[in-house]
Amino acid sequence: MGRTRIGALLLLIATVAAIVWVNIAPAAYDLVWGTRIVIGVEDLRLDFTLHGFVNDAVMAIFFFTVGLEVRREFAIGELTRWSRALVPVIAAIAGLAVPAALYVLITSGTGSEGAWGVVISTDTAFLVGALALIGPRAPGRLRVFLLALAVVDDIGALCIIALVYTQNLAALPLVLAGAGLCGIFFVRYLRSGRGPAYAVLAILVWLCFLASGVHPTLAGVAIALLVPVYRPNRRDVEHALDLARTFRQSPNSEYARAAANSLRESISINERLQTAYAPLVAYIVLPLFALANAGVRLDASVVADAWHSPVLWGIVVGLVVGKFLGVFGASWLTGVFRIGTLGPGLGLDRVAGGGVLCGIGFTISLFLVDLAIPDAETQNIARVGVLAASVIAFAIATVVFRVTDLVHPMTEIGRVLVRPVDPERDHVFGADDAPFTLVEYGDFQCGFCLKATGAVEEVRRELGDRVRYVWRHAPLTRYHPNAQAAAEAAEAAALQGKFFEYEHSLFADQEHQLPTDILRRARDLGLDVEQFEADLNSADVAARVRDDALDAEAMEITAVPTFFVNGHRHVGPFDAASLIRALEQTAPVTAGFRP
Template identity: 70%
Template sequence: MTELSILEQPTSGTHTHESRGPSIAARISAMGQNRIGALLLLIATAAAIVWANLATGSYAAFWETHLTVGVGDIQLDFTLHALVNDALMAIFFFTVGLEVRREFAIGELTSWSRAMVPVIAAIAGLALPALLFVLIAAPSGHVGAWGVVISTDTAFLVGALALIGPRVPGRLRVFLLALAVVDDIGALSIIALVYTGDFTPYPLIVAALGLAGVYATRYLRGGRGPVYATLAIIVWFAFLASGVHPTLAGVAIALLVPVYRPDRRDVEHALELARTFRQSPSSEYARAAANSLRESISINERLQSAYAPYVAYVILPLFALANAGVVLSPEILTAAAQSALTWGIIAGLVVGKLVGVLGSTSVLKLLRVGEFGPGLTLDRIAGGGALCGIGFTISLFIIDLAIDDPAAQNEARVGVLAASVIAFVLATIVFRISDALRPDLNTGQTLVRPVDPARDHMYGPADAPYTIVEYGDFQCGFCLKASGSIQEVHDELGDQLRYVWRHAPLVQQHPNALAGAEASEAAAMQGRFFEFERGLFADQDNQRPTDIIRLAQNLGLDVARFERDLVSPEVASRVRDDMFDAEAMGITSVPTFFVNGRRHTGPYDAQSLIRALQSTAGGPDASTGH
């Protein structure tokens, strides 16, 4: 039996299958980066508070230091604080915009049925906190600062989930990431529409021309990087001159940067150049191979990968250092404790986010609207909703835009910091209780997703008394041997057996396993899943893109449709769902069998499987997995 995490990133070999956007493994890798970024953000926040309280004058004076940049009569004057908030944060919002663009193009928000739950939860998580804030903070005279409570800090959210999240966070993580994207869209829209002052429309003509140039740059054959950079600077200055907050220039540019899944032919071309370089090493072939590999990945994903470390490790910690320096004197803490503004922020972030996210998803689940997978339970969503109360980065950002009074700004910052701590502690408690109450899910002994004839790849009668569900990998030799055992079981039991295949590709050990899984789903869209499965098992060593297309041709599939389906969100989501099921049940090796709804241990030869089927026939209902 092959044993390895199905959600780990490959460490060796060449993954020759074209990407479907960031894979589950890539997102887990990104979570590690976000975890470190969240810790740096926390350290920077603590440093800002200590600095502001030990040397109040120096903290304020340092960030108000002026920098003048210019040529001749053209001069630009910035404080260090403005440089961080207006310039560096534009890069942060640029990466947010890239993520939004990717999610709508090839990610979680491509399908309304999948996106419905996080989108509605995000909208409720925007509206209810604002309403609570307005009701509670009205006596403070700062009702216009309601934008402070609308947004969740994605960096802290993902970092905190990695630190305190449940044992099997896969689906909850995807749900919260999709929710955070919609949350960011709402926050950015509100900043643009509500917190923009001294508006001058004429510079936006220049910005529009610059954005048109950004869009057209994709058609250049080379040298796109310097063109993108030059146009980005022009657009940023145009936004600054118009009165629209210049950070939104980053969002506008990001939404025009192309994102796509690599074309099979581009991948094959890159591989051919790499092989040519290996056979005849030269700088010319090296450049050609490197350029071809780079160009096969969309610039959106390349920019995300390039900027993410700078945002996580430099820009956000600098932002916290420049903005979190609240003075915590007894007088200020007393004023904050008595301030309607402070309590409005705490109630909005802690209560509003939790009730908005949990309440809206509870209604959807009650009405059976939207898609909830195994592991995305209401108790897990409650913990995630509590974490959404960490509204750190954009909350502090909007305080600076919405409140002019320094004393009120201090009270608001105390509210944001207090809400973030309370939200973190509350989420920790919810997740620990949730894990304690779900021992069966955590041990993975019961099939978490019921067998569904309309969804599952199944042969045998739907009402057969015996059921085997296999989680496997088309490149695994043990799964190949198991397929022979399954055939023997079927030969002996006949129509008394229904057999179900689900995907658990070991992406680290078998670099083409994910390719095979997704290709089989594309074949399934033409009703040829099991024929394609047999073809993959028959040639486990050759499952590169060209081999997969050749197999589709040999089976008589509509190859043009097959290639389109290969890059469809439906195919990627179907495989990913099985992988999340496997994660939820702690499956780390394949093949893994569930016999009549219960996990099978021991040999999986035909006679062992038949004995297990007969001995568990009166056990859990295999049709429901319970």
């Protein structure tokens, strides 16, 4: 079971434990979370309840990881190009606005209209965990879509917390916080001691936010947005490998330390921090938050009051109906007006399930209950609404995914090429109007793909101008650790018009695909090596390979090479005679040609 599922399970267990605890021993629950915590000496001290410490201090770590993810997605992830991010961004904005509008409409005149922020946010941890548990088969592209949406959703929620639910601002602490953030930005230029510098400045910034009136958890977001992120540089990776080889030849502590430091430095600080803090957030921070905030009293009088409360129905309708209408409706409209497109294999039926799943608004929704609602009784009703909406959304999404899998089974989708050949995008060898089309999904480190190159060459010799050949990436990184890097290198070569030449060089020597080998091939082919290296580190190149890999997953391609002949999946031997026979038997009848 992956970390995502374990984290979601722990969050669920902590939620149930909090509900059981508060209903069995409410006095003990209130006593524990009302415990005073004093940090400091004499006049320089912080005074929290345990509940307040979790929400104001511990949750800053959660918001820090959210900020790291936002920063990464905009720098090297799915949100680097507006054209790629357009649909999830529009869907996320609609998913913020529609639930808020429905909540205000339902609670109008009750005095609780201002709590509309409770229904705006989707819980990313539960969203990803639920998708892993109940999502459709091959959910990769839907997962990418929902994660991009969740990042924008988080940005919206954080902005609303800062702009709407922050009062009594103090100017001097804000100025000091700004100075601390400037210091955090320049820490990246230190040659050593960056870790302690980040830690000290982060604590000071958090204290300044706390004193300023801005909710201190937002300090975590502000700090994370200033942490540098970049794709690993091939030269840095090669240097780390050289040091590791030196350590293997002469094992001693100095070489070990140098190799470890070099490996660590080849990865951006952002990604190192995400790796370090993700388990802490999943296994400790969020379950602790749920234990402190999900304690909902469910006696008969509370349930009766909640049932008749516009606040409860505003939250349930806002999250369950509003999120679905916002996400699904916006995705549908972008298609109608051709503003953007969904990826191959990601239809509106799957977006519908994802839209319903976005109604799980747990962490930030519960977090905002305390900020947006002053009355304790109404807070309890609001928590009932958040939990009820999350359960309902999960149940409906389960049904939607099961129905769509029955209506559109993956076995049918896998038989047909989900993304038609596009000469502007694909790597095509042959005429665009050729009557035969052969598409291969493969990886450059696969021995069977190497053997298939001979068959493809023979097919091209036999059929000549009547066939066009298309290569697409399906790197099996679980078995071929260098396949991803090789695919990205081929894409970088393609930007200089040398894709097939680079492909040939990769297959000619599959044993040597390390960073130095990748650069050597670029020099041997006469490429602009400086530009080649820059392209290797670009988000566009990585996204191009990831797109092909997601297409392969959508068609359940688990082994390479996999061929599609005239748009249909080829089953059986892939020798030249078999491929030619399949091409001739499945070719459409065209003017002037009949197979």
